[in-house]
Amino acid sequence: MTIRALRTAVSTGQNGVGTFILQCHKLDFHYCDWFGSSKGMNGFIKSLLPKFAAAHPQIEITVSPRPNKHPVVIGHYINGRQKAICMRNMEPLQILKKVELLRDASGEKLKRVTKPVQSINPSVRGVWSPYHGEGMRV
Numbered sequence: 001m002t003i004r005a006l007r008t009a010v011s012t013g014q015n016g017v018g019t020f021i022l023q024c025h026k027l028d029f030h031y032c033d034w035f036g037s038s039k040g041m042n043g044f045i046k047s048l049l050p051k052f053a054a055a056h057p058q059i060e061i062t063v064s065p066r067p068n069k070h071p072v073v074i075g076h077y078i079n080g081r082q083k084a085i086c087m088r089n090m091e092p093l094q095i096l097k098k099v100e101l102l103r104d105a106s107g108e109k110l111k112r113v114t115k116p117v118q119s120i121n122p123s124v125r126g127v128w129s130p131y132h133g134e135g136m137r138v
Contacts, residue, residue, distance in 0.1 A: 026076035041071035044092040077107025
């Protein structure tokens with residue numbers, strides 16, 4: 001009798017498991033050259049933005065002047081939504097934190113979580129609790 005390998009189908013991942021696609025595909029930076037509230041944004045664009053852009057080549061970055069307005073960063077996501085954050089009177093490191101927040105966001109609207117765990121496949125055994133059964137004796 002010869003030995004043969006089992007022929008099974010390759011399992012497929014659910015919900016994009018195995019690959020990661022960054023949800024933010026574009027960041028727009030709007031600033032004013034002489035407005036006082038854009039001082040931190042101007043410093044960010046000159047010093048920190050080139051490093052951020054080099055570290056994230058998958059994100060399209062556009063910088064455009066917007067005279068007489070407060071500085072704004074707008075994140076565009078692959079689901080079609082946009083999120084805008086005003087950067088008025090912020091320091092360059094604070095702006096970097098907000099830009100990272102936009103980069104890591106999913107683009108979905110914020111929604112209240114009623115159950116902390118959501119699953120497509122519910123457990124057959126139910127939810128475990130230490131109060132079920134007889135428990136341990138000490």
